[in-house]
Amino acid sequence: MSDKPGLLVVGELPDWDLEALAKRFTLHLYWQAADKAAMLEAGRDSIVAISTKGEIGADAALMDALPRTRIIACYGVGVDAIDLEAARARGIRVTNTPDVLTEEVADMAMMLMMAAARNLRLGEAWIRDGSWQAKGAMPLTTRVWGKRLGIVGLGRIGKAIGKRAAAFGMDIAYSGRSPQPGLPYTHYPTPAALAPHVDVFCVSAAGGAATRGLVDRAAIEALNPGAIFVNVSRGTVVDEAALLEALRDGRIGAAGLDVFLNEPAIDPEFLTFPNVVLQPHAASGTVETRKDMGRLMRENLEAQIDGRPLLTAIV
Ligand code: 8YV
Incomplete structure (x- = not known):
């Protein structure tokens, strides 16, 4: 032995x-x-x-x-x-x-934001399936730079996302229990209060009992029509049923998701939306x-x- x-x-x-x-x-x-x-x-x-x-x-x-x-x-x-x-x-x-892993996860958040807004999936497919030659230019997409970004959970990762978004000229706000001193970002007490003020809504809060369902139905329903929804935290932080409903009804412009409930057996409905970019919980996944x-x-x-x-x- x-x-x-x-x-x-x-x-x-x-x-x-x-x-x-x-x-x-x-x-x-x-x-x-x-x-x-x-x-x-x-x-x-x-x-x-x-x-x-x-x-x-x-x-x-x-x-x-x-x-x-x-x-x-x-x-x-x-x-x-x-x-x-x-x-x-x-x-x-x-x-x-x-x-x-802070910077890596923040990179993933930016990638999902960009890929969702600029419809990376469609552009890629447009070339591969011959649409470019057959139909001409791909449909227009949505700008990210200069837009309003809302960060749910301004911890280490949320701050690293904010740093990147500032370089994109984004106007940054966040939700959290209390305002954090010394930051030039607008504070809202809840995700539902934050949602109507942003174009891109990015979830980077820690998981666990304290944040279960933090991004609730009220927050998702308060998002602006066409908003971009990104989650790099945990599936449990978001009311997934409400998110799916918003995607089904076309109330959200696009989503970029790295985390889900029941990974890796995620809700198969996510696979049906052309405006959703999916990643298999890979935000920290570089060598x-x-x-x-x-x-x-x-x-x-x-x-x-x-x-x-x-x-x-x-x-
Ligand atoms: C995973 C993560 O740990 O750090 C976290 O909380 O969710 C990821 O970095 C990674 O997938 C390795 O298990």
Whole structure:
């Protein structure tokens, strides 16, 4: 039996992380296990660390199945899929990967905004299906620069989106519980109050119980006709039924979505709208950022095992 501590790897990780982790831990690849209960049973007395992903977490039952767990290291900034109270109650530390993915997710928000407004999908298809030669110029699209942008959730990622949007000459407003000092952006207390004042509505709030349904039906119904809707946070933050209804009724101009309820088995109706650009929860998904995220996650795991202070602890 190995003397390396055991690590339950809940969700898929790149090989470079698995190879580095295998030097310090005996890995149990949970997502690959055909018999997950048997893996937990076998690891009961040896697994002391769990790695999760932003969207695939750990609940109290998993923690109880592995009672020697000391740390849950999340490969992502969002820890909404981890039961933090359960971890706290069991003396389990929780870490995440803030900052290293901020700029990447902000880039994705801008890409979705542009792709939705300028109808990247149609332009691409226009060439590929011969429409350009057969019919001439593609239909006109919508401008982004100089438009009014509303950001729901002006945290690290929201601010990075604001920085980019300012360079696009956009007029920026945001919603949040209270105004943030020192920012030249207009504050509204709720997404519903923000919605009528913007042309592009971008959701970048953290997920979790506190923001479940934050972008509610009232907010979606308050959007201007033709508004561009972007979500790079979590599907849970938005009333998805209301969003689908607005798309169905043509009340929204276009949408760019990286996150959904029930990923990856998203509501198939999203696939039916020609004015919706879809991404498979890929905002942090570049080699560079995933390497930075993996390194930070591993450094937290190793710090815990070595008894050193954690780098980015949530609990
Ligand atoms: C995922 C994310 O973690 O950071 C987050 O909260 O949702 C993403 O970066 C990523 O898909 C890896 O699981």
